[in-house]
Amino acid sequence: MQSILEYQDFYNLLTGRTPQAFNRVLNKNFRQNGVELTKEQWSILAVLWENDGCSQQYLADKSFRDRPSVTRLIDNMEKDGLVDRKPDVNDRRSNLIFLTKKGKQIQEKVMNLVNATVEESIKGISVENIVTVKEVFHKIYQNLEVK
Amino acid sequence: MQSILEYQDFYNLLTGRTPQAFNRVLNKNFRQNGVELTKEQWSILAVLWENDGCSQQYLADKSFRDRPSVTRLIDNMEKDGLVDRKPDVNDRRSNLIFLTKKGKQIQEKVMNLVNATVEESIKGISVENIVTVKEVFHKIYQNLEVK
DNA sequence: AAACAATTGTTGTTACAACAACAAAAGTAA
DNA sequence: TTACTTTTGTTGTTGTAACAACAATTGTTT
Numbered sequence: 385m386q387s388i389l390e391y392q393d394f395y396n397l398l399t400g401r402t403p404q405a406f407n408r409v410l411n412k413n414f415r416q417n418g419v420e421l422t423k424e425q426w427s428i429l430a431v432l433w434e435n436d437g438c439s440q441q442y443l444a445d446k447s448f449r450d451r452p453s454v455t456r457l458i459d460n461m462e463k464d465g466l467v468d469r470k471p472d473v474n475d476r477r478s479n480l481i482f483l484t485k486k487g488k489q490i491q492e493k494v495m496n497l498v499n500a501t502v503e504e505s506i507k508g509i510s511v512e513n514i515v516t517v518k519e520v521f522h523k524i525y526q527n528l529e530v531k
Numbered sequence: 532m533q534s535i536l537e538y539q540d541f542y543n544l545l546t547g548r549t550p551q552a553f554n555r556v557l558n559k560n561f562r563q564n565g566v567e568l569t570k571e572q573w574s575i576l577a578v579l580w581e582n583d584g585c586s587q588q589y590l591a592d593k594s595f596r597d598r599p600s601v602t603r604l605i606d607n608m609e610k611d612g613l614v615d616r617k618p619d620v621n622d623r624r625s626n627l628i629f630l631t632k633k634g635k636q637i638q639e640k641v642m643n644l645v646n647a648t649v650e651e652s653i654k655g656i657s658v659e660n661i662v663t664v665k666e667v668f669h670k671i672y673q674n675l676e677v678k
Numbered sequence: 679a680a681a682c683a684a685t686t687g688t689t690g691t692t693a694c695a696a697c698a699a700c701a702a703a704a705g706t707a708a
Numbered sequence: 709t710t711a712c713t714t715t716t717g718t719t720g721t722t723g724t725a726a727c728a729a730c731a732a733t734t735g736t737t738t
Contacts, residue, residue: 401595448548624686
């Protein structure tokens, strides 16, 4: 890391074309298979499939979003019939979010598409190198969070 | 990569909390130092600092955005007095984008902030591991682009 | 030259991110 | 209990992404 260009390269590495390409291909795979989900909606569903009936705050923590973002995602997903909001009788500040029948039924199809996209993307990459990427990103995250 | 959870982990790795954290810290560093730029505007300026007076299509290619996104970024940056649009006399379909005095003057300050943020983020990570991340991302990009 | 195709930029629409400000409810301390 | 603080969710605003559709211009083919 010496020149200005290399710093810009590193920025592009982290936030640039590869994550965008992955998102684009995932979206395309969704659409081509009749799955009308945004990648953000998928990331919320993935949390619910593991823990149905959790709060919006929990969804925000698990999906690395802030509360306003989750509020609006749930708004749209409720309109699309994927989830229902139910008030928490034990804490009236809180809503509990439940999968609808539709939200449950699409799990297998969606996860197959996600798995296929991930497998396609990491073809020819060794497990050691994937582990290294995970470790580097974890370290970067820690470096930035300490602040 | 065996279970559903690990695939989701990989998705989060690529598009998740670490890139978001980097963007958040970079934005914070901009604001705390009186630089009123979005990270997207910065990525456009970085291209112009290397090649002032290029077309919007060129900016789109270099910053990995589509044409509509660049149109609106330039709209906003023109309002903010960072760049000027000038018609290309040799090709009347095309605009040439030029840095204003303001757009040139902030280069040093902005690049110092970007460099500091990158350095902070990669503290304690070996050059070999950073190279591995670059290679893995390049391979992923190729895997997805072939499609 | 004329017809067709490709390129460049714009506009419209929908969806999301980030941040600030806020209200309601719950928790805590006096 | 009352007053203060924290938590949870919502709304407002601005900025961007992705995609479709389009106009103007340029390039290509015949």
